Amino acid sequence: xxxxxxxxxxxxxxxxxxxxxxxxxxxxxxxxxxxxxxxxxxxxxxxxxxxxxxxxxxxxxxxxxxxxxxxxxxxxxxxxxxxxxxxxxxxxxxxxxxxxxxxxxxxxxxxxxxxxxxxxxxxxxxxxxxxxxxxxxxxxxxxxxxxxxxxxxxxxxxxxxxxxxxxxxxxxxxxxxxxxxxxxxxxxxxxxxxxxxxxxxxxxxxxxxxxxxxxxxxxxxxxxxxxxxxxxxxxxxxxxxxxxxxxxxxxxxxxxxxxxxxxxxxxxxxxxxxxxxxxxxx
Numbered sequence: 298x299x300x301x302x303x304x305x306x307x308x309x310x311x312x313x314x315x316x317x318x319x320x321x322x323x324x325x326x327x328x329x330x331x332x333x334x335x336x337x338x339x340x341x342x343x344x345x346x347x348x349x350x351x352x353x354x355x356x357x358x359x360x361x362x363x364x365x366x367x368x369x370x371x372x373x374x375x376x377x378x379x380x381x382x383x384x385x386x387x388x389x390x391x392x393x394x395x396x397x398x399x400x401x402x403x404x405x406x407x408x409x410x411x412x413x414x415x416x417x418x419x420x421x422x423x424x425x426x427x428x429x430x431x432x433x434x435x436x437x438x439x440x441x442x443x444x445x446x447x448x449x450x451x452x453x454x455x456x457x458x459x460x461x462x463x464x465x466x467x468x469x470x471x472x473x474x475x476x477x478x479x480x481x482x483x484x485x486x487x488x489x490x491x492x493x494x495x496x497x498x499x500x501x502x503x504x505x506x507x508x509x510x511x512x513x514x515x516x517x518x519x520x521x522x523x524x525x526x527x528x529x530x531x532x533x534x535x536x537x538x539x540x541x542x543x544x545x546x547x548x549x550x551x552x553x554x555x556x557x558x559x560x561x562x563x564x565x566x567x568x569x570x571x572x573x574x575x576x577x578x579x
Contacts, residue, residue, distance in 0.1 A: 317569040318552040328541045331519040332375050337500040339467035339479050339487065340372035341460050343441065343450055344425055346403070346418065347378065347386035348555070348566060350524060350536060350547055351511070368450070369460050369469040369477065371487075371498060371507075375522070379507055381469070381477055381489070385524065392557070392564055393578050397423075402579040403563075404430075409572045511535075 345366045353364040370380030376391035395401040400421035404414035417428035424440040439457060442449045447461040458476075461468045467479040480488050485500040496508040503515040512525040512532065522538040536554060538547050548554035556567040563577040 317571065319546060319548050319554060319556055319567075319570055321552050323544075323556075324539065324546050324548065324552065327539055327544065327546065329520040329539050330541055332515060332522055332538075332540070334374060334519075335500065335503060335505050335513060335515050336372055336374035337485060337487070337498060337505050338372045339462060339481075340370060340378070341368055341448060341462075342366075342370065342378055342380070342388055343368045343439070344390070344418070344420065346389040347384075348389060348392070348557070349384070349386050350377075350538075350555075351383075351385040353383045367469070368458065369467060369479070373505060373513055377513065377522075379511075381479075383508070383510060385507075385511065387557075389576060392559075393576065395578060404577045404579070406575040406577070409575075414577070 347366065354361050355364055356362075364382045364384065366384055366386075367380040367382045370378055370384075373379055376387045377385070378388045378391075379385050389395075389403070390397065390401065393401075393403065395403075397420060401419075403418045405416045405418070407415045414430045417430055419426040419428055419435070422440075423442070425438040426435040427438060428435050437453075439450050439452050442451060446463050447459055449459045450457045456472050458469065458471055461470075465481050467481075468475045469477045477489060477491070479498075480490075482488065487498045489496040489498075497506065498508065499506045503519075505513045506527075507513065509527055512523075512527060514523040514525060515521075516523060520539065523534050524536040524538070526533045526535050534550070536547050536549055538545065540546070543559045545557040545559070546554065547556075553569055555573075556570070558565045558567075563575065565575045566573040
């Protein structure tokens with residue numbers, strides 16, 4: 298009987314830890330502020346410094362893995378970014394109030410009380426470096442070259458990809474051809490031809506429709522953003538996002554998700570109440 302009791306206790310502990318949630322009381326008592334209006338503007342994000350809300354995955358017979366970020370996508374306002382691999386996230390530079398034009402340095406800490414960062418990101422003069430916090434050696438990642446409406450992302454002298462944005466199209470491609478093209482119908486309506494299908498992106502009032510996958514909805518007197526999954530029979534709310542002056546919550550119906558706290562130096566990210574990482578700007 299002791300072995301059965303111990304096993305049952307162990308199972309309950311495991312289930313309890315896996316079902317950890319954000320604080321319901323904190324969310325209910327949040328002094329909520331309004332979000333800015335939703336937008337739908339083609340945009341570029343090349344650094345991959347993002348906080349995932351919905352991350353697309355791809356599975357085969359043995360495993361599942363995250364799909365990579367794409368540098369071309371849509372600015373949805375309020376720091377939200379949706380790329381062409383169907384990844385929905387917050388842009389870190391937007392949350393931190395940083396400007397690529399002015400340059401920035403961000404330090405990432407992966408432990409609560411750690412004084413030395415795990416990684417340092419420096420972006421200056423259109424060039425991204427990763428800095429080793431121990432040796433202080435810089436590792437060059439890429440640089441951007443802008444010529445008119447075309448931005449080329451280079452590694453040394455080799456083109457990685459280019460993005461060209463004009464009034465009617467946003468083109469993502471390589472040296473020999475365009476890979477994907479966002480076409481503009483009007484200022485609130487775009488489409489992408491992919492695999493003989495037409496993917497549509499459209500802003501209608503306080504809702505933005507992203508392909509046939511998601512609806513981003515601004516509701517409750519502009520104090521809540523809902524991330525809605527479009528279904529064949531009915532839609533389902535995946536996450537709600539609410540914020541105060543110094544806190545932001547991303548949570549599902551069971552109050553699982555992320556909490557982001559803001560201070561003058563940066564942000565701290567928690568997942569289901571547990572520390573994930575801290576980002577400090579210089």
